[in-house]
Amino acid sequence: MKGFKPSAPFLLLLPAIIVLAAVVVLPLILSLYSSFTPFRLTRPETFFVFVGFRNYLSILSNADFWWAFGRTVLLLTIALNLEMLLGLGLAMLVEKATRGQRVLRTLMMFPMMFSPILVGFQFKFMFNDNIGLVNNALQSLGITQDAIPWLIEGHLAFIAISIAEIWSSTSIFAILILAGLLAMPKEPIEAARVDGCTPWQTFRYVTWPFVMPFAYIAMTIRSLDVARAYDIVKIMTDGGPAGRTELLWTLVGRTAYSDARMGLANAMAYFSILLSIAFTVYFYNKLAAARAQIGAEW
Amino acid sequence: MATVSLKNLTKRYGNIAIVHGIDLEIADREFIALVGPSGCGKSTTLRMIAGLEDISGGTIxxxxxxxxxxPPRSRNISMVFQSYALYPHMxxxxxxxxxxxxxxxxxxxxxRRVAEASAILGLDELLERRPSQLSGGQRQRVAMGRAIVRDPDVFLFDEPLSNLDAKLRTQMRTEIKKLHAKVKSTVIYVTHDQVEAMTLADRIVIMRSGYIEQVGTPDEVFSRPATRFVAGFIGSPPxxxxxxxxxxGKLxxxxxxxxxxPGQFKSKTAAGDKVVFGIRPDDFFPTGHGLSSGGDTEVHRLELPVSITEPLGNETLxxxxxxxxxWVSRMLNPKPLKAGDRIGMSFDLxxxxxFSAETGKSLRV
Incomplete structure (x- = not known):
């Protein structure tokens, strides 16, 4: 070992490097490799058969995969937009409160305190066509006599899942936008009022540009969240009926563990990450533009 | 252009009154300064005129x-804020x-109107910049430009120069005066700086604790202060x-x-009255170094010890x-003095x- 003398910083960091390599880098390399093999959990020897891009090519022509992909994008679009609108509304209402704002802010965070699995169970119960709260309420109010098959019909199931998703995560938007509202200086709003703005114009031209960066931060966080949505769907419909609510990660999970086709599942997973990266890049660009626009110094 | 009239204007937060029913008539094209220490209700009054604060009583x-x-948008006013309040994203x-x-x-x-305002305020070079790229003085000019463009009935200024450094403040003060000469509109200007009020305003409104102490021209409030408070507030050194x-016959x-x-107060006081005697540094001076020669006026001379001097170049305090x-005195054509010197001092009585010690009101009437 003559001549090799690792520097002190390297030696000190070595334990961390080893741990990271063991739990992050190695699995990443292994999973990436396995996406180029026909690896099945039931046939370990297939791990060593290299098939190049065959898994990726088969994904491209796999209709189930593209449906799941499209559904995930759709859920993302619907959930993010509605959460944004509702969160903005909530934040503006809470900001108006002159008393008890602290309590309201805490209350607003409640949905975030529940495990998504429990949220899934709760909404699964509420949307149950026989004993569920929703149908019960609709029938008691005389709106309908039928038992609406919320979790059984494909479109309704998608709506039910969206509602659960939105209920559990609107507060992320609300809290971030509220932070923006509280941080913004009040004088430009007063200036706008004197300048002749109606309340709507004040919001449109002054408040909204201020709050936009905060909304984009929430969008970035939530786009990653929804793009890997799994738990709520798994509990409420498990991708059913007949794959009508299958999302990317429920499909990946099913392919990997139920079908035991780990190689193919890994290829799907790597492909899906592209979606998340694309959304992150998109919202980061939006965020940077919005920040530059208000001359933000943070 | 318009007159502004406040009648019994009152502002209360809960049970606490901030402005106690003030009356004020402002003529068309008049430049009015509201001045007073912080918490005197001057900004609240301005914000009520702007419509940014609700009115608890009285009328505007x-x-x-x-x-x-x-609402503010229907009052046809412009307002310049202390913090400029520019829209940062524009x-x-x-x-x-x-x-x-x-x-x-x-x-x-x-x-056309933006170009006009920009020309008046010298903003042509800056039109494509964002507020974050401007200096304090430039931002202030943009804020004024934003007010001019509207061509409002009334301009409201809320301590517009407070955030500027001393030199820039003097410069902007002159610009505001020129601006008023040019646009000839009614101006209500809030400041805590009596020099700004004196130099800019046609009439000054001195407020304290939600009441108006005196309304008058700069000369009136300086030469004939109505109360002890006004006397102490206006003028520097006080x-x-x-x-x-x-x-x-003595104080x-x-x-x-x-x-x-003083002779003019002989008929207005009786023996035993508690009063407050006031004399400006200009009227109390080292003999031979004052404004008045002291020949024909009622001058009282005393020899007093000097405790400290503050030379200002053209004069020494x-x-x-x-x-x-x-007691502070203003010495014109100063000569060197040092602490402990005894010099002849003149009181131009x-x-x-x-002022009445009890009510603080002037006994001059």
Whole structure:
């Protein structure tokens, strides 16, 4: 070992490097490799058969995969937009409160305190066509006599899942936008009022540009969240009926563990990450533009 | 352009009154300064005129129209804020044109008016910049430009120069004065700086604790302060104010020192009255170094010890000890003095002030 003398910083960091390599880098390399093999959990020897891009090519022509992909994008679009609108509304209402704002802010965070699995169970119960709260309420109010098959019909199931998703995560938007509202200086709003703005114009031209960066931060966080949505769907419909609510990660999970086709599942997973990266890049660009626009110094 | 009239204007937060029913008539094209220490209600009054604060009682008329319940946008006013309150996401041009855009003005009309305002304030070079790229003085000019563009009935200024450094403040003060000469509109200007009020305003409104102490021209509030508070507030360095008792044609101070009772107050006081004697540093000066020659006026001379001097170049502030405390005097054509020197001091009693110790009101009437 003559001549090799690792520097002190390297030696000190070595334990961390080893741990990271063991739990992050190695699995990443292994999973990436396995996406180029026909690896099945039931046939370990297939791990060593290299098939190049065959898994990726088969994904491209796999209709189930593209449906799941499209559904995930759709859920993302619907959930993010509605959460944004509702969160903005909530934040503006809470900001108006002159008393008890602290309590309201805490209350607003409640949905975030529940495990998504429990949220899934709760909404699964509420949307149950026989004993569920929703149908019960609709029938008691005389709106309908039928038992609406919320979790059984494909479109309704998608709506039910969206509602659960939105209920559990609107507060992320609300809290971030509220932070923006509280941080913004009040004088430009007063200036706008004197300048002749109606309340709507004040919001449109002054408040909204201020709050936009905060909304984009929430969008970035939530786009990653929804793009890997799994738990709520798994509990409420498990991708059913007949794959009508299958999302990317429920499909990946099913392919990997139920079908035991780990190689193919890994290829799907790597492909899906592209979606998340694309959304992150998109919202980061939006965020940077919005920040530059208000001359933000943070 | 318009008159502004406040009648019994009151502002209360819960049970606490901030503005106690003030009355004020402001003429068309008049430049009015509201001045007073912080917490005197001057900004609240301005914000009520703007419509940014609700009115608890009384009325506000602008141009003969009662505006109590109108939102700010319907009052045809412009306001310049202390913090400038520019829209950070808009360029200077967009900031200037914003109110016109909201009002739905035609593009060429908007361009013309923005160009006019920009020319008046010298903003042509800055039109494409954002507020974050401007210095404090430039931001202030943009804020004024935004006010001019609207061509409002009334301009409201809320301590517009407070965030600027001393040099820039003096410069902008001159610009505001020129601006008013050019646009000739009614201006209500809030400041805590009496120099700004004196230099800019046609009339000054001095407020304290939610009441108006005095309304008058700069000369009136300076030469004939209505109350002890006004006397102490207006003028720099401030007027010497000391409590005394009237006794046998004399004013006897706490320490036993005394001065003759000024002639003009002889008929207005009686022996035993508790009063506050006031004399400006200009009227209390080292003999031979004052404004008045002292020949024909009522001058009282005393020899007093100097406790400290503050040379200012063209003049020196001399603090002379009388009645156990320092009285400030203004020495013109200064000559060197040092602490402990005894010098002859002149009191021009014809220009002195007396206030009731009880009510603080001037006894001059």
């Amino acid at each position: 008329d602008i141009g003969g129209r009662m505006v109590n319940d109108l 360029t200077v041009r967009e900031n200037l044109g914003f109110s016109l855009k909201i009002a739905g003005a035609a593009k060429d009309d908007m361009d 007027m010497n104010l000391h409590e005394a008792t009237v006794s046998d 006897v101070f706490g320490s036993g020192d005394s001065l003759p009772l 001399v603090f002379a000890e009388f009645n156990g405390t320092d 014809s220009r002195a002030h007396l």
